[in-house]
Amino acid sequence: MKKLKLAVLLVLTAVMIFPLFTIGASASSAYQTYTYSIDGKALYSPDAYSASKTVGSADLSLGSFYPNVTGKDLEKLSKLDNPGDMVTDSEKKVYIADSGNNRIVILSRYLELDYIISDFVNDKGNPDSFTNPQGVFVVNPKDGDNGEIWVCDTDHNRLVVFDRVTFEFKKIVDQPQSQLFDDDAVYKPVAMAIDQYGRIYVVSSTTYQGIIV
Incomplete structure (x- = not known):
């Protein structure tokens, strides 16, 4: 029993x-x-987080933004190429620095294509574009403005600013001038952020003294 x-x-x-x-x-x-x-x-170690969804280039319909492009050019532009950075805004939109394609890809909160920034007219009235943009940062709207999109235009040694809603070009921020830089210093911004007081923090891949403020 x-x-x-x-x-x-x-x-x-x-x-x-x-x-x-x-x-x-x-x-x-x-x-x-x-x-x-x-x-x-x-x-x-225990999982810090787990992926809930995977999104690839085929899910984004990037080629639909280029109705006049065909062949191999369209095939290339239909895919992300070495994306260097990604950020979201207060509306849960997603901004991707698609470095290999010299553009910023903007997705809706539902991960659908919203807009692509690649070409623009600069403050001198000339056609302009990115070269190897490796970083992107978004300033969320406040006090009734639209907010801003800041792009690290790495191989052009500058930051480029756009309106967050209209995507219109606003300004270019060139390399800061400081006695802390060597005479032959090369400015290669790859990441950046802006705090609530408007201070700009930049990481340059060729600057080893620290973050540029």
Whole structure:
């Protein structure tokens, strides 16, 4: 009788535990999160986050923005090429610095194509464009304005600013002048941010003294 009770208890325990293993297996991610120890070795760690959705170039219909482009040119422009940065705004729109295609891709909150910035007319009235833009930052609207899109136009050594709603060109911010820079210093902005007081912070890939403010 005791053996029968023990057998029944083991079966019930197994029935209770089995779903936990099932849930754990189904909830496990397709990748492993890791961190680094104090001596620089990679260590497995609990997942910091898990992906809920994957979006690729084929999902974005990028080619629809270029009705007059065909062939290999259209094929290239229909795909993201080495995207360097991504940011979202207060309306959950997504801004991607598509570095390899020299453009900024803007998606709606539903990850549908909204607009692409690549060519513009600068403050001198001349046609202009990006070369290898590696960073993008959005200033959300305040005090009734539209907000701004700031682009790190890396290989043109400058920042370019656009209206967040109309996408119209606003201004170019060239390399800051400072005695802290060497005479032969090259300005290559790759990332930037603006705080609530309007201070601009820039990371230049060729500046090793720190963040430029």
